[in-house]
Amino acid sequence: MxxxxxxxxxxxxxEPLFGVLKRHxxxxxxxxxxxxxVGCTSSEETIGRKAPSAPTEYETTGTVPKATPAANxxxxxxxxxxxxxxxxxxxxxxxxxxxxxxxxxxxxLRVYDRIVFFTTTPGSDGRMQARNGWPHxxxxxxxxxxxxxxxxxxxxxxxxxxxxxxxxxxxxxxSNLLETSLLLIEESKGMGVHLDIxxxxxxxxxxxxxxxxxxxxxxxxxxxxxxxxMLSMFTPAFDNDGLYDLSRIHEGYKxxxxxxxxxxxxxxxxxxxxxxxxxxxxxxxxxxVDRYRNEGLDDSRLVMTIPYYGYEWPVESDSxxxxxxxxxKITTFAAVDSLVLPQYRINIQSRINQHGLQxxxxxxxxxxxxxxxxxxxxGWFEDTHSLEQKYSFIKEAGLKGVATFPMGYDQGILxxxxxxxxxxxxxx
Numbered sequence: 001m002x003x004x005x006x007x008x009x010x011x012x013x014x015e016p017l018f019g020v021l022k023r024h025x026x027x028x029x030x031x032x033x034x035x036x037x038v039g040c041t042s043s044e045e046t047i048g049r050k051a052p053s054a055p056t057e058y059e060t061t062g063t064v065p066k067a068t069p070a071a072n073x074x075x076x077x078x079x080x081x082x083x084x085x086x087x088x089x090x091x092x093x094x095x096x097x098x099x100x101x102x103x104x105x106x107x108x109l110r111v112y113d114r115i116v117f118f119t120t121t122p123g124s125d126g127r128m129q130a131r132n133g134w135p136h137x138x139x140x141x142x143x144x145x146x147x148x149x150x151x152x153x154x155x156x157x158x159x160x161x162x163x164x165x166x167x168x169x170x171x172x173x174x175s176n177l178l179e180t181s182l183l184l185i186e187e188s189k190g191m192g193v194h195l196d197i198x199x200x201x202x203x204x205x206x207x208x209x210x211x212x213x214x215x216x217x218x219x220x221x222x223x224x225x226x227x228x229x230m231l232s233m234f235t236p237a238f239d240n241d242g243l244y245d246l247s248r249i250h251e252g253y254k255x256x257x258x259x260x261x262x263x264x265x266x267x268x269x270x271x272x273x274x275x276x277x278x279x280x281x282x283x284x285x286x287x288x289v290d291r292y293r294n295e296g297l298d299d300s301r302l303v304m305t306i307p308y309y310g311y312e313w314p315v316e317s318d319s320x321x322x323x324x325x326x327x328x329k330i331t332t333f334a335a336v337d338s339l340v341l342p343q344y345r346i347n348i349q350s351r352i353n354q355h356g357l358q359x360x361x362x363x364x365x366x367x368x369x370x371x372x373x374x375x376x377x378x379g380w381f382e383d384t385h386s387l388e389q390k391y392s393f394i395k396e397a398g399l400k401g402v403a404t405f406p407m408g409y410d411q412g413i414l415x416x417x418x419x420x421x422x423x424x425x426x427x428x
Contacts, residue, residue: 088423090394091255091401093232093303095155096141096408098132103340103408104141110148111419114230116194117141118406119157120184124166126176128183135187153230154184157196164199164243168210181218185229192230193222194257202241212248219252232257232303237288246295254301257403258292260285260390261307264380266328271313271378272321272363275306277389279362280321285390289397299398306390306402308333308409310348310381318369318376320360331379334411348381357383364389384417391421 094112096104098119109115117138123129134154135142145152158164167173184193195215215233222229232255235244249256263283264272276284285304292302311328335347355370367380382390394402402418404410 086423087426090399090422091303092418092422093255093257093401093403094407095403095405096152097406098134099341100406100408101340102140103337104144106412107408108412108415109145109150110425111415112150112407113401113425115145115150115152115407116232116403117152117154119155119196121157121159122167122177122180124163124173125170126167126173126178126180128180134184151188151191151230153188153192153194153232155194155196156181156184157198159196159198161199161201164197165203165207168207168214168243171210174210174214177214178217178221182221182225185222185226190226190229192226192232193218195231195233195253196257197243198234198236199243200236200239203243208243208245211243212245215253216250219250223252230254235259235292237263237283238291246292246297249297255303255400256292256297256301257303257305258288260288260304261405264311266311266330269324270321271311271315271324271328272380273360273365273367274309274311274380275382275386275390276360276363276365277386277393278364279360284363285393289399300400302399303401303403304390304394304399306387306404307382308404308406308414309344310379312346312351312377312379314374315376315378318371318378320367320378322376322378325375331381332409333381333383334409334413336409336411340408348379348383351379359385382414384414387414387417388421391418 091113092111093114093116095116095118098117117134120128120132120134121130138152142152158167167177181193181195185191195218197211219231222231231253233249233253235246235249235256235258236242237259239246261275263276263280264270264274272280272283278284278286289299289302293299310331310333312331313328314325315322316325329346330344331346331348331351332341332344333348335349336344338345351368352366355368357366357368359366364386365380366383366386367378369376369378371377391402393399402422404414404418407415
């Protein structure tokens with residue numbers, strides 16, 4: 001066909017442009033439909049410690065090439081024979097944050113065994129307050145995950161201290177919260193729900209008892225109606241006299257998403273590793289797991305949560321562990337499309353290209369430092385090297401697995417490395 005041969009060079013030269021246009025059209029369509037369903041909820045909305053206020057300075061333009069999707073590899077596609085493939089034995093869970101909009105289109109979801117939609121939020125009366133589009137605005141994500149046999153469950157998050165204390169002081173509100181939670185499981189088609197209730201302060205015995213009574217009732221009623229439902233909950237790294245009594249967590253919660261992040265937090269007094277494995281005065285993974293074991297929890301229930309974000313603190317000096325001078329800025333591991341995440345424009349790849357990478361010999365975590373007219377800055381994060389040390393710890397300790405927060409901040413780079421370390425899923 002001579003005519004086709006004559007135009008093929010032109011067609012080939014235009015194909016990259018067509019691909020870009022197609023991608024942006026898909027993204028625009030998904031974002032538009034999402035905004036309509038959610039009611040134009042702003043992605044800059046603050047969600048507790050997991051979605052702090054957006055940085056407003058030091059916007060960078062550096063980008064990093066997107067990782068080749070793991071779906072294209074033989075390991076992810078299961079191309080090797082069973083005898084030649086080492087299949088994973090640990091659970092990989094991803095938190096998909098609503099403010100990532102339609103970014104899931106470009107993600108390889110097959111890395112994950114389970115996805116938690118983050119988040120729905122009840123009010124202090126226990127009734128649903130913010131759905132963030134769940135489930136109707138996320139039909140595309142749910143359909144794709146279902147086609148890959150990946151369960152997606154909604155998170156029910158309570159992150160405001162006053163709201164939490166008010167709710168668990170009222171039996172009517174607790175009853176409402178139980179109904180709200182069961183409805184979420186029903187909407188997930190019986191797949192389950194994830195409780196993300198975070199309170200980092202001391203509480204009264206009665207408040208703690210009411211919280212435990214709620215979690216017990218939810219587990220008993222949910223598993224009676226949906227025996228195969230996967231129930232999970234956030235559990236804190238350290239919680240002296242707090243909301244959680246680890247020894248009393250109902251056995252129906254098969255996965256405890258252990259806080260392995262924010263060991264140095266955004267508004268904290270000291271800069272340091274966000275997710276230290278060792279050292280740092282006991283603010284590390286080893287101490288956390290020891291605490292859980294001392295409370296009698298089985299290692300096979302513990303899923304350690306890792307951050308795909310970092311913190312960049314204004315500090316007193318460029319010394320490791322320097323005191324902070326203010327709130328840290330949030331950084332993403334890789335550059336995320338500004339159409340998806342306009343509020344977080346500082347990416348770690350750009351920063352280390354500018355300022356170099358240093359590594360803490362105790363925790364294994366990387367950091368960078370620089371100074372400007374306002375003073376010194378220290379940025380801490382996790383990378384493939386430090387995360388691999390944590391993956392090795394998980395395997396050696398016999399823990400259940402890993403949960404990443406949030407999916408997409410790495411642009412697939414850390415996902416691909418994690419999948420390579422733990423191995424592909426066995427096809428069902």
